[in-house]
Amino acid sequence: MATVGWLADVLRAAGVQVVEEGDWRNRMRPGDFDPIGVLWHHTASTSSATNPHPALGICINGRSDLPGPLCQALVDYHGVFHLISAGRANHAGTSGGSGPIPAGDGNTLMIGWEIDYNGVSQEMTPAQYEASLRATAAVLTRLGRDASYARGHRETSTTGKIDPSFIDLDVMRADVAARMSGGTAWSTIVDNATSGRFTASANWRVSTYSGQRYGADYRYADPVASSDVAWYRVNVPATGTYRVDAWWPANAGYNNATPYLVATTTGNKTVYADQRATGGQWRALGTFTLPAGDANRVGVSRWTTGTGLVIADAIRLTRVS
Numbered sequence: 028m029a030t031v032g033w034l035a036d037v038l039r040a041a042g043v044q045v046v047e048e049g050d051w052r053n054r055m056r057p058g059d060f061d062p063i064g065v066l067w068h069h070t071a072s073t074s075s076a077t078n079p080h081p082a083l084g085i086c087i088n089g090r091s092d093l094p095g096p097l098c099q100a101l102v103d104y105h106g107v108f109h110l111i112s113a114g115r116a117n118h119a120g121t122s123g124g125s126g127p128i129p130a131g132d133g134n135t136l137m138i139g140w141e142i143d144y145n146g147v148s149q150e151m152t153p154a155q156y157e158a159s160l161r162a163t164a165a166v167l168t169r170l171g172r173d174a175s176y177a178r179g180h181r182e183t184s185t186t187g188k189i190d191p192s193f194i195d196l197d198v199m200r201a202d203v204a205a206r207m208s209g210g211t212a213w214s215t216i217v218d219n220a221t222s223g224r225f226t227a228s229a230n231w232r233v234s235t236y237s238g239q240r241y242g243a244d245y246r247y248a249d250p251v252a253s254s255d256v257a258w259y260r261v262n263v264p265a266t267g268t269y270r271v272d273a274w275w276p277a278n279a280g281y282n283n284a285t286p287y288l289v290a291t292t293t294g295n296k297t298v299y300a301d302q303r304a305t306g307g308q309w310r311a312l313g314t315f316t317l318p319a320g321d322a323n324r325v326g327v328s329r330w331t332t333g334t335g336l337v338i339a340d341a342i343r344l345t346r347v348s
């Protein structure tokens with residue numbers, strides 16, 4: 028049976044903090060282990076700065092209904108990787124097939140990260156996300172696979188798993204791909220508070236209401252059938268293809284069809300986002316051909332047939348090609 032005892036060295040070389048938990052190299056389930064991909068999970072435990080890895084013991088020892096180990100590594104609140112198993116672990120169950128990962132035995136096919144956050148009222152910390160990206164990129168490079176071999180449990184599960192929550196897995200794969208290409212892809216974030224790069228009329232008021240906001244605050248306005256766009260100005264380095272992501276805090280009182288405008292080489296394109304869901308994370312609006320130069324590139328319009336407050340928080344551009 029194959030093992031991945033190289034995990035400690037590969038992760039450290041990628042700049043990931045590693046803790047080797049006991050005899051992790053020899054802690055495993057019986058059966059085949061021949062991984063081709065990496066699977067992301069959340070533990071459903073609430074972690075914090077003072078209790079950074081509440082699920083560590085369960086992941087090592089298992090539960091009454093499922094013997095441990097339950098993953099190859101647990102990612103704690105601070106983004107530290109705790110190595111638990113170098114062999115087969117009970118994390119994935121049956122794979123229904125997702126992307127290049129075939130249907131079959133998920134525990135044979137994939138290396139699993141249990142990222143320690145509760146996934147309902149708590150999202151992944153930035154440190155957990157960054158460390159998980161680095162680790163996934165390093166492991167897939169070692170396995171000779173591309174970023175499409177990074178999956179989330181909710182994509183491969185045949186039993187309705189929802190983890191990992193609060194993550195757009197297409198954005199995750201794009202971020203892994205960027206790390207694998209040397210992390211050199213040009214990317215920039217503009218927040219509503221970014222000096223000189225955000226303009227909106229006084230009708231767009233300031234709020235700190237939602238904890239899912241990006242940065243200190245965000246702007247909100249009532250829908251209206253006229254042009255009153257909040258604009259994000261970006262200095263695009265070269266004409267090319269860019270992925271545009273948006274971040275908003277979600278709330279039942281926010282708009283279910285917020286128009287995002289993207290100023291492309293062939294005019295403004297409009298993408299609608301449901302700001303009642305999937306808040307507090309980057310969500311891909313699409314890829315667009317943008318012209319070089321410093322100008323208003325992405326906007327949020329109040330002109331919508333949806334209902335609820337329209338929100339302007341942060342946007343991100345990443346060069347794709």
Ligand SMILES: [Zn+2]
Nearest residue numbers: 068069180190
């Ligand atoms: Zn899971």
